[in-house]
Amino acid sequence: MSLRVPRFLPCGDTAVTVEFGTEIDDGLNALCLAFDAALTDAAIPGVIETLPTYRSVLVQVDPLVIDMPAFETRVHAILASLKQSGAPPRRWIIPVVYGGAFGIDLDDVARSHGISTEEVIRRHCSRTYRVAMLGFLPGFCYLSGADPSIALPRRISPRLKTPAGTVSIGGVQALFASVEAPSGWHLLGRTPVRNFMPDRDPVFLVGAGDEVVFRPIPAAAWDDLDAAAAAGRPVAEVVTA
Template identity: 40%
Template sequence: MTELTYAWTEEILSPLGETAVIIQCGDQLSDAVQRRVLSVCALLEKSTLPAMIEWVPSYTSVTVFYDPFISPYPELCRILLQQLNQMKESVQNKPRTVTIPVCYGGEWGPDLDYVASEHGLTAEDVIAIHTSGDYLVHMIGFAAGFPYLGGLSERIATPRRATPRLRVEAGTVGIGGKQTGIYPVDTPGGWQCIGRTPLRLFRPAENIPSLLAVGDRVRFEQITMQEYLALKRKEGER
């Protein structure tokens, strides 16, 4: 395990309305910035700051929601900076890797052929590229358990649909610009739908309701329709 330290300054803190402060960890997506985000979250998890209500990580920052009647903004920033400058970044050599089985194309991936045609590829090419990627979970959001995955190949990066669908089924794997992701619940959505996984990403009855967490690594594995249906039955029995 490697430990890194940083010098945090007032410039990395900024207000978000009257009840939140943004801790900026970097200005672009990268593994290094992601590690800083995770380290800040770990610090806040252990913090006894009485004014803090919750914190929400994003691609390059962490937003802390707080009660200004307990700690006004200047006082909160002073305490946060003290804690941040004592923080050590722990970098795990082997982050958790989760394999997601996907049945590509057909009714479960209606945009697969479109993505292929946009890049002068075949559907099989798109599947091969998508399943060869090593993806980092940068953020969970939009819908409960929705993972924003970085690391998509430029060869299949495709803008979102001009008109979102009114309903995208849970488990649908999509491409939105330079990212890929998985819809955890039935919801409207505008990503290019290329396949579907039988795994449930959002499990509200469990202690940890999201299958994936920020910092996880994800790999996709192609499965057949028969394998999809068999795994779907098993998921329904959980």
Template identity: 40%
Template sequence: MEKNLRVQIRTLGDLALTIDMADAVSRSTSETVLSSATALRNAALPGVREVVPAFCSITVHLDAPPRDSAALQARILALLDGDVQEPPERRRFTIPVLYGGAAGPDLDELADLCRLPAAEVVARHGGRAYHVHMLGFLPGFAYLGEVEEALRQPRLDRPRTRVSQGSVAVADAMTAVYPSASPGGWRLIGQTPVRMFDPERAMPCPLAAGDVVTFSPINSARFAELSADVADGYWLEPDA
């Protein structure tokens, strides 16, 4: 993958550096960010604690303030200018969703705004593979793109003070699952019974940047069955 980067590094306090790599969110930008993050992780630079990719940037967290920040930044720039690193293997996940009704109170309004039947909105949302751009906002909240052009609508004018855990939502070109109850302004079109964050697990989030997600419509009976399985310890795993 060819990289034409205009990289800018800025300090983020005294224990982190943010590497800005692009101005616009896109799949190609995400691929560049992820491959660059892989290169930084593989380099195992002394003093680097964690490498965190975002939409258009990477944040490098440090164990301590660097003795020579300019030298560290030069080393990072040299790594990003070197051979392209392949991002981690893409894992694929299927997330079951109960669409509409109490589980998706904004589905009908979204359908009206899009001038489509609700069933068509469900078919289009569930018939697409989504790229995990990044995790943020809440632990386990994965930004998934891109939503089909015909389904794109802005956030609600008045955000809800509480969105239920597992709510599946859309906003502009992104879709996501709320991993825990929180305020939120995205349009709620469904709900999944699976957990997207569990602090008791060694890997608390099933998804990571670069993964691929597909949503699968289910009925209320299947939702109840899966909810019981989740209570018994079921965890979202990659597709076979």
């Protein structure tokens, strides 16, 4: 595995960002996830928590237990023997109701590209997405692998509120949301899947490194699936890629 030399960027006196690159790239993201897992397994005294992203890993540290030179030495040692997992990723089949009240931007996205709403849905569902990171709010899945033919810049005027379960696109990224939140993304549909439930085990259903495929379902199926998801059932189907 070809490794990039990381940059260490202090974030105050109790955290540091270990940065491996500056672009959105699946290989770079895989490196971040592998490093995050190896750092967790190393159980280094003074390392409190880690947060992997597209291109870096934020590490919270206790400076009274480990100083930055010692931490950097441990990081380089981990990277020298880092191996990417050979296990196939989990692939989640996520049900989505597209358009109408569930996806209020679907018509605009289709009109912007001069295609039908059915074609937007087909292209959106034809991809296998990779979960690059969870971020912004608990359980938000940032997905790489979006179809560039339906990409649009984010909205000029973000909405102050979008519903939990929103499935959307913004630039070259795709997303499915976990909780109600502001958003400048384009809303294509909505899934009943609860990716974040604090009282459920596991709290997060879909995780970084997993794969996601969206499957369209009729609006008539929403109520039953939403009730099942609210009761703690996964609703999404999981298979091994």
